[in-house]
Amino acid sequence: MAITPQLSPKPRVLIVGGGYAGLYVAKNLEKKVKERGGVVTLVDPNPYMTYQPFLPEVVGGNIEPRHIVVDHRTHLKNSEIVQGKVIKVEHSRKTATVQTQDGSEFEIPYQDVVMTAGATTRVFPIPGLGEAGIGMKTVQEAVQLRNQILDRLEAASTMTDAVARSRALTFAVVGGGFNGVETISEMEDLIRSVIKKNPRLAQSDARIVLIEAMGKIMPEVGEDQAVEVVEHLKSRGIEVLLNTSLAGAEGGVLKLINMQDKSDAGSFETDTLVWTAGVAANAVAKQTDFPVEQRGRIEVTPTLQISDGDGGVLEGAWGAGDVCAVPDLTGDGPGGHCVPNAQHAVRQAKRLAANLLAVRFGEGAVEEYVHKSLGAVAGLGFGKGVGNPMGLKLSGVPAWLAHRGYHGLAMPTYERKARVVSDWLLSVVFGRDTTPIEGLENPHNPFLEAAGGELKPGRFDNPKVLESAKSSK
Template structure:
């Protein structure tokens, strides 16, 4: 496997993944490690970190897409950045296999490794799901979702009454966790604004459906709050289908199953299917020599060092945090006693991991365990609508919405991005949501290709051709 001479030969801390954990670890270590003669290398297929809690607002037109991401080049000037994927880690030999965006795979040696590859969307083998559905884990998905929803409204406005128009105006979200609830309510708010400006579509034609396999939504909040959220959504015309799962999504028709008795729960046409039914640890961790727990996450100690399977030994030089790690939660988390995979844990673990790895490698400071008591949960459901439970205090409506924006505005990395997001919120408050779709993002060259393609010349009319021949004959006679 070829080497890459372009990369540094200094002692390397390899950060696998440039998401929330990877960004903060690299940001907090880059200058310190450089001063000690080392280098922090971040490998990620994308040149930016995505603040995923903002994806519903990006899809709903409340936040500009580029403001919800953080550039690695801008904020990691002293780190070594590699656009590519780590496909395997051989920690016994301190080597990782990197597949760049272009070119041949190569091996990268390191001194310490930070596993921060995050999570990916968890799906099931449902017929048609891969072809019909879209997730909400990336900024690209959020933008595509927003454009499709708005495009469907415009298209439906010119269709006659019937199944095709109904399918265009039906929007389905599968998954009743935070992501699904925030997404469907933000989209409903946006669609309501778009319909008000389109006289050919009536609000009572719009159908939003939430499909959740469990008997309740949002396990992060109290059951009382969850019931209030269901009632709130239904008051907005959103159909909430609990104990219901998606069985098929073929040929534009969704088929549902009643989970209580496994019987059919009906079928209907829908052009838009959003899948937010959970996440799982990035499957690349299976190509490492680290121990994994039943959920597929890396076994990690409370001090964020990777451990062996029975947690009796520390793996020297290996660290993990965020969604890809199974970090013990002494304050109570998942049933197995590990931290829930969410942004709140990721950001706090990342900052501690940077301190711990610096203390362990360079002897500055002490390695400390991760302890964080969950302060609560906040969720936004569109402008002035939300639910929250902060330090035991329950909130709903406008106050919860403000708590949601306040928390995530503070949690957004870097002051530059905070300012851009807050500026966008101010603009949205003054002028309303941006409901302008952008077409042809998947085929941006279509207009140019159409213009550059030679067009056939229009055929001359038969009469014009005869007249032209007569004139030619007269000219010929005059010349003679």
């Protein structure tokens, strides 16, 4: 066990996870806890919170990647920030174990703990998926996917091998939820924009495929709107394969299965596979002594206090967001729980903070979290969208405006809102940015090449290209 870094000796509210819920819990507590002689400590592997609904627009080139993240130290000036990963929580000892980037570990004692570690990408044991695919959960993945698309388009424009060219110009997304549909829509817009600028490519050269295991996409909207979205995507040349599951991805060869009769649904090759088929609670939930339900989420009560497993609550233990099974008292949530989205996370964070102050300092009354969904809106590329805000069915430009209006307001901090809106205005005036940034995975390669060293392959690098570079020295 490494020596514990210098941390405040004051009574601590420890927040595990600095995503949407964690950031807002800290913002609502930090000054009030400080005034009462305590300290709020936020622990997260990243020094920022990512506004995930904007990841598809990063891929599409409408928003600068840094503008969708909110720096913890900049916007939580009265909190203690620890960049590290919580790997264990022992509430019986009121202690959390943190692992830093260099692998060292230390313990942090607390008076109250708030579990807001969020969710990670849910994957299945599909052969080759880990090597061939990329998720859409982090800003790094969005940037990498964008560069991968631009790289494949440029490379294909000079290829003479028909098979390799077809593979480079084939783009697949697995998962037909909001994230998958928004991602493939922005990808199509980006691909279309790039091809227009390259005379060696034609729009008909690109193949874009959406793969969904269920018979319907976007469960957040009604059946009629989901059908309309499928028709809209098809009108843009996107193939939509419903009732189809990915069975294998070894070597970039996607093998498909028909989910209705479990028959072979064919296969095709691609250099770009995006996985957006759901999320899972952060694994730290199972590294605690809190009760965890069958989906791996921490059990909490309607007051956002962690359950003791016997109908009561654990003193000093709180939870909100995607890592917790929060009861949906409106009865609308699947399985009786709130769906994992930003709409719930920010409201849960505010209620949790108020309840914690009520229990710890006797300020106000403890209340149950109740929020009826305001509906959902999705962007389908520039000027296109779908949604049902407040029960009103929207599509096209009105839905797109509602999408940008809602998420522009929901983006944390005025500073970040201003940067995002500025990006949108610039893209309207000058068009989307289609400039790739090369070599992000291995920025040391140019220096290695100059020094005569061995180049390091990146995730999507073609080994033949690297061999060619070595042999030309």
